[in-house]
Amino acid sequence: MPDVYVEKGSTTRLDNVDGELRVGRGAKIAAKGKAVTVAKGAYFEGNAEIDCDFECDSLTVEKGKLIVSGNLTVHKGLDVAHTVDVGGTISAHDIDVGGKMFARSVSCVDSVRVGGIVEVKERLEAVSVEVGGKVDVSGAVKLTDLSVGGKADVGGGVIKGHTSVGGVFSSTGPLEFGELQVYGRCALPAGSKGKKLSTFGKLSVEGNLACEQVDVGGLTTVRGDLSSSEVLVNGKLDVSGSLSTKGMLEVNGSCEVGGELMGADLRVGGRFKARKALLSNQADIAGEVDTVKGLKGKSIVIRTGTRCKGPLVGERVELGKSGLVLANWGTRWAGQSVMMRGIGRMTDAEDIYGADVVLGSNGRCRRIFAERVELSDGCAVDKVTYTQELRRSTGRQFLTHPAEKVAVLPPFPL
């Protein structure tokens, strides 16, 4: 059958079309057999209905809505000016929909661009999906990139590349993502994992989350364990389980961990709370730290004006010694803010355990257990217990009990 024209408003039964198919407005097409196959392009002048599977080289709907009850297969591009509603699966090289697209599932070799809304009842597979307004996929997705203007709901799956969501993003099934950027609200289920996550608003995770880099600008709640290489909190992070980082945890806002923190480095410019914190390298604290069981690190630096609850254990512990030199972050906003807060304030801590303990002026703690202790002017300590050396500056220090030299220190906690 060469080129075929289906008259406006008519109902036609077709089989194979060797040439092009042109369909008038309001026409209905049914198959003589199982499906209609068009060798070249199919053009729909307006609203149309196809009551079977439909296959063609390219498909253009100039105006109106195209309804396909079966599967729709387009070898090249699918271009719908207004709306496409497919009961089965849409398979195409690339899809361009002016307004809305509804389908049971979508499989696209290249990109899907939709002006307004996409609703998929089952799976969505594509290289990139760009949606002006809203995307709703009940099943799993398999995508490289996803960009949504407003809202996206998916049933889990994999988004390997970049996901950018203007407003709201949620996944009901575990999601594996490359880089997820959410400007508004984000909800992920337990068992999700990714490479980079950044949110400016609210993020809630209903269980464990594994993500190489986490950057939280607003409120983040993880109702499980969080494991990451690097975590930056400029807002508020609540983890009900444990938090493990391979690299740095930087808290410029507030971070509460219900279980324990295990990591390499900790930098606090705001408020940090955990049951216990075990660090393989350095803790640099300039804010408030509250640990029930204690904080352990290779080196612990407590800046001037900081308040610490819970014991501190480290090879070298420095308290209130270096307030105005804020390591390598003094040039940043958070560092400068912390520096301003620290000026003229006492540095408070409870028991300190270490090989070397240095207490700066305005430093105050309960007990010190260390091999070597250095006390600066104006510091206050309940009791000092040491094994090797106690160095005191020429000025006044306030010791409630006299310092005691012992042969063996009591066992350190943690």
Next chain:
Amino acid sequence: MTGRTKRTKVDLYATILEVIRRYPEGGRITRISYGVGVPVDRLKVMVEALSANGLVRKIAAEDEEGDEAGVYYYGVTNRGLEFLEIYWKMKGFLAAFGD
């Protein structure tokens, strides 16, 4: 898009820009209209306002002889992209405050 709450003027402007940015070569007014869910006559007024403020670029299509064909395409300018970025960031902050 089909939210239960009424969209504010700023929400509408942001949606228009989001739809237009899906068409790198420029989108026609009917397509934008379908995407945004606003009739063409009302949309034209809003797109003109966006264009007057430099958020949207209006491109005249040419016919085969190089004359204006009377059809216009719309694209988002850098200022429009900047607007969108700030809009979504503000939305995020407001969401964090429970709005």
